[in-house]
Amino acid sequence: MATMEECRAALVKLSDNLSGANKDVRSAVALDRSLSCHLTDLDTTLTGRLAEGRIEVLDASPGPPREKAQVRLAMTGDDLVAMVGGELNFAKAWASGRVKLEAGFRDMLRLRTLL
Template sequence: MATLEQCVSALEDVMGTLAAQPAASGLDRSLSCRLTDLGQVVRGRLVTGRVHGLRAEPDVAGGPKADIRLTMTSDDLVALTEGRLAFAPAWASGRVRMEAGLRDLLRLRSLL
């Protein structure tokens, strides 16, 4: 199981790379990544080609919903950043879940 610090760093890498791509220009969305095995949610904001304000908090039912929501284990998040796990097959198999509005899903799909 990866540590919370490793997960925050990995999320900065993954989302930072995504946000820096030209197709993401102008994207301003709240982001959350629920880490099922740690019982934590990492929240932040994707804006102006960068990820801002990532912070971890306990995963509680009824918490605020972000515009873009990811759900996975800590090890899968780290594996995504290290290139040991590809997003599309992980998403298709249910190891990684992504929820967002239709417009955001279409935009993110072009980035992945």
């Protein structure tokens, strides 16, 4: 099972990947939105912001999200680490229910570029 440190490192790497991505992906993540990532196996939620093409983790709290973020993810820590490491395809994981993504309709349209 992935540790909290590995999950935080994966989010930092994902943020670095997003900021260095091609123009289409950068425009998709050029949102300024609150973000939560519930790590179901660790029963911890990381919260932060998606802004200017980067992810900034601001807090970690036990249990499911306390507040409804504008972009919400839920997955195991292992799946987060595997996705960022290129071992798990996000679109397939999302389609199979291994990863849950919730956002407003307009945000989903912009985020579809990432899929």
